[in-house]
Amino acid sequence: MKFLLLALLFATGVSAATPQTIDNSALLPPIRPDSEVKLEYSPGKAIGHPDWLKSLILVELNVETASSNRKFSGMAKTLDHLAETGVNGVWITPLHAGGHYGNHGIHTINKRLTGPGSDEECWNRVRQFVDECHKRNIRVFLDVISWGVREDAPLRREKPEWFTGEFKKEWDGWLFDWSNPELNEWFIRNLVQCILRTGADGFRCDCGPNFCKYEPYREARTRLLKLGRKVIFFSEHASCRRDTFDFDQNAFIPGPARNRTKMMDCDSLLVNNIVDLVRSGAQLGAVDDYSKPGGTERFYAMMLSNHDSKGYSSQGDIIAFAYQAILSPFLPIWFLGEEWNNPYPYRRVPRRWLYDRKIDTGARRENREFFETVKRMIRIRRLYPEIFEYFPDDHRKSNIAKVKVLPPWFRNRPEQLCQPYARYRGDSAVLVIPNNSPIDGNYTVTIPYELLKFSPGERFAVTDLLTGNVLATGTAEELNKFDLFVREGRLGVCLVAPAARPLRR
Structure with missing residues (x-):
């Protein structure tokens, strides 16, 4: 048990x-x-x-x-x-x-x-x-x-001038005439x-x-x-x-x-x-x-x-x-x-x-x-x-970027995998690694330091946000990649952040 x-x-x-x-x-x-x-x-x-x-x-x-x-x-x-x-x-x-x-x-x-x-x-x-x-x-x-009201609505009888006279059969109702100023004011x-x-x-x-x-x-x-x-x-x-x-x-x-x-x-x-x-x-x-x-x-x-x-x-x-x-x-x-x-x-x-x-x-x-x-x-x-x-202000400038990964079972056909991505801001990033393949296994993930703002020699920690386990630590020079085990049909989600910062729970 x-x-x-x-x-x-x-x-x-x-x-x-x-x-x-x-x-x-x-x-x-x-x-x-x-x-x-x-x-x-x-x-x-x-x-x-x-x-x-x-x-x-x-x-x-x-x-x-x-x-x-x-x-x-x-x-x-x-x-x-x-x-x-x-x-x-x-x-x-x-x-x-x-x-x-x-x-x-x-x-x-x-x-x-x-x-x-x-x-x-x-x-x-x-x-x-x-x-x-x-x-x-x-x-x-x-x-x-x-769009209007149902056929049995009292409003249709009370205010016939608010309607176009067109009956919408699939909705079982009458369409409003939005050119009518009184209807507009009533609606507002x-x-x-x-x-x-x-x-x-x-x-x-x-x-x-x-x-x-x-x-x-x-x-x-x-x-x-x-x-x-x-x-x-x-x-x-x-x-x-x-x-x-x-x-x-x-x-x-x-x-x-x-x-x-x-x-x-x-x-x-x-x-x-x-x-x-x-x-x-x-x-x-x-x-x-x-x-x-x-x-x-x-x-x-x-x-x-x-x-x-x-x-x-x-x-x-x-x-x-x-x-x-x-x-x-x-x-x-x-x-x-x-x-x-x-x-x-x-x-x-x-x-x-x-x-x-x-x-x-x-x-x-x-x-x-x-x-x-x-x-x-x-x-x-x-x-x-x-x-x-x-x-x-422009959604096309959202804080999302591609993350490079090497899945061992798809080395020759990586296009079949969903695109791993990073959401980032300042000196931290959350990496989202989907495994939509039919096999469990390790991903080798390249850390996208180019997206982060940090000082030379600053130490980073890679943390699995689903388990809380620290996977790796080091400076950008020491820690370029890490391995992440992701089960078939699951997501790996990791945080890359300064090592001295406490993990939020």
Whole structure:
């Protein structure tokens, strides 16, 4: 039994001297009042990003499938799980009456999620949920719908002049006429009111930048700022931003034709060279302006999965998860359950959208090794914010560079391996070494001292961040390379830093 326990601890990257499970909740950045939040402006931009955006790790969830009672009041255990994981942002699928992404308008509330009562009582329950999130240092982003309303929505009968007369059959609803000034003002006022009444931290803008385009969102954001609220808005599709969106959910536009209709379960950073992709900005652009150079904005997201996905993207593969999202220079997004590969319960029907997949946090124990490894990768991101929360004004200038490795079993075909990379800042670097080959073995890694700032004769230590073991020490002249054992399908993650500096844990 003792041998089995030690083997499990080694496999998960948890040493025998530490607890068997990792809890990252203490590493979540504290939520400060808006008056203490600094807005960071990029050159030529009129609206600044709240400084907390750099630390965002975002998970989408549907309250009906993630709650113990299908309501906001039953979300406590899920929020505790997210804090333990190290997640500090939740994107909530629509809470408006009408259900799912069909709706009755952003002024309405879905009482299946809140329980019965007056509208005021129901909105107060959403506010209580947001307060519970904030107590755990988790920010909340509400999904807002701009295409129109469902066929049975009262708004269609009350304000027929707000609609084009076009019925969208696949969405079972009527399209808004965004040329109507009254509709625009109503939408803006309700966006502002929704933030003020719930205390939420911003919006995910469904279908953005399509339908209402940028102006209503930008005006709502401007009014909120005048009222002291420093929030973020992010669009569904790759956009031109236009002082409206901080980032895009679907940042990647796949293929040479930039197919804007394809909803990716993104694997771009596995099938392309990640460093070349970042440096060139390839596949990062805007669906409403293909002439816009890719990768020129500050923030881009790596979405592993969302409610539209027909399954989890990584499927328990830590390379697909951490190499692409957690350790890369992107804001990570995934649908709740990806972090432990939530079991798929529908055995007799075709694969269904993640939107309605039941979330069973008790099933984490079935994939405990993967979940603990995900948490350890997130912990690394949290412990070294100066490296992982550095986002230059131009994403193409991100602090990522190629690392030279020599894998003995692929000496003649290194192109089949994912590109090892370094994330660096000042005198330290975190090296990310993926082994997507079918064989365990030693990598010979060349230390990229050219990326670091240090004094002649300064001694460095190479530390395995998954085990805490020091692998090698020496000056740059003495220590040029080191060997790292990486198991098949795993990541090696090492810190190169001054030897005198204590390791963060």
